[in-house]
Amino acid sequence: MANMSDVAKKAGVGISTVSKVINNYDNISDATRKKVLAAVKELDYVPNAIASALSSKNGKRLGLVVFINNHRQAIDEINMQYIFGAFQQAKEHNLDIVTIFSSVLQGKSAKELDVHFRSLRIQSLVVYGLHKEEFEFEKFIKMETLPTVVVDAPFSGEKMTSVMVDHQKAQYDITQKMVKEHVFIDKILYLAGRRDGYVTDLRMQGAVNAAMDLNLDMETQYSDFSEKKAYQLTKEFGEQANLIVCASDLMAIGAVSALNDMDIFRPVCGFDGITLLGYIDYEIMTVKQDFYDVSKRAIDEVASLINGGAGHAVVMDYEIGHIKYEDVIM
Amino acid sequence: MANMSDVAKKAGVGISTVSKVINNYDNISDATRKKVLAAVKELDYVPNAIASALSSKNGKRLGLVVFINNHRQAIDEINMQYIFGAFQQAKEHNLDIVTIFSSVLQGKSAKELDVHFRSLRIQSLVVYGLHKEEFEFEKFIKMETLPTVVVDAPFSGEKMTSVMVDHQKAQYDITQKMVKEHVFIDKILYLAGRRDGYVTDLRMQGAVNAAMDLNLDMETQYSDFSEKKAYQLTKEFGEQANLIVCASDLMAIGAVSALNDMDIFRPVCGFDGITLLGYIDYEIMTVKQDFYDVSKRAIDEVASLINGGAGHAVVMDYEIGHIKYEDVIM
């Protein structure tokens, strides 16, 4: 397999000249550039990403850190959309993605994480599904030793960007909308997510504000993003409320399932807009996020950080509506 | 960050001695091994995977090739289970996984694929979702330049192993079972997968054999693994049949949905055992595969190939039954 020195010989130039052409340096004459590119084509030369990563200091290798605890959690479409979106967009920016599931990082201290990423020659990070219990990981990224984009956690800084929808506003909006579209709502049951989730707080605040502004009573329960728990909580508190607002679609489905078993009707809304909703025979309003797009944006942002951009907070769009069966089958 | 030479100095040994300790060579005295390991611990030394990959010829880097056509397909849980299972098991074998979505490989000739993987220093492959139209990729893996495990495609050889359930037998079994569990079945509608799918043929043969052995009439239609198409085909052919056998769960759901709209009942069975089935209010029997386990096994097999094992065909277990809502909520 041809390497740079082969190309250099064939083109009749120095080896470092080839490197400069490959990496689009501008101080190269058109003539030599052409010679080199011709040789590249002729020899089917493809740069060796490993050798490049070894010698280079600046950032083509991006770590994609996905927090998943067990393989049953891996059934959800959200992470797949995140991962796939990231890979698609990484192609555009010519970034090499190193996929890292959180299980590999378990038990590592902030310092060990640093060493780990360094040893993998990773020069930037995009993080999905981070939650509050990952103390060491959080400490590590806050050292900002690597440019980092965090999806769905409210961290930003000099070299750190957050990307997410405005969860608080979205939860506020959908709660208001549910109240307005139904009559006689005076008591809300709010099923929140996990205590250790970053978005949990944001969404809850949105619901609290909405209830306050509408002057409505609201019962709040943590449901851990668990469908089963939402089922149980609905059985326990569903009857007294006349609107059930859930912090995730799965929980909304659990609530609906309980309502069916209780043989009573309550309007229910969820959050996220997952495909599964299209299969549920119950009108569940939701906050539709485009996870694929969010992830692409996260990659854009990390590319920007690598190129010297400053960290900031990116707010993505959402849309309130229903997921219909006709839209999800293909 | 400490490197081998730092460790060597601290331990008072040569640099290659460190390398040998790290890689578990046996011709090292216990005394020096201890010294080295102590130095490793003290310096928080972690081997640099990149440098190792660059210099070494033998196989720690594994390419995980996932064929996905468009990002809407990324909703399926199957690939996520495959990917997660692979990463989990790769940890056990100390393999570095390089995730590769098929979109990166599009339009590449067999030779270009070879160059591509070489440039990534990939020394073995596990392939998911391969189908018949990937001529160049198929040509490439059949060159057997890399030890390869193919999931759900019937390829094996000197250095190539296939891992899958016995699709033919499974489809045969479930078809027979459906017929036996219902009375008055004399005509089957079989909704097959995509013409270019490798498992499509196997499953279809199973259904054909079952119908033959039972002396039943069977109408077969290609439904492209598409829920929508299954819906349409069921509308067209569902009434004349009294049993609908589908080559995938999604198609089974499409069929059920059509039956509901037609307001008639027909027993329906699917294939795969995806979580979504638990949410469908219709008894759909299916062939349950454990994708997570299949993928782990695929990694075991590739590790075996790397260690000199010969290629062969691995047959995984399946189970016929229902997916119940109680089992899928958590």
Next chain:
DNA sequence: TTGTACGCGTTATCAA
């Protein structure tokens, strides 16, 4: 059993 020295394929520095 241990250590020296070269090779892996780049990138980066600096002199020309």
Next chain:
DNA sequence: TTGATAACGCGTACAA
């Protein structure tokens, strides 16, 4: 605008 050459960190003949 170009091209030697020294890193980058590790594996491995080969010599000791």
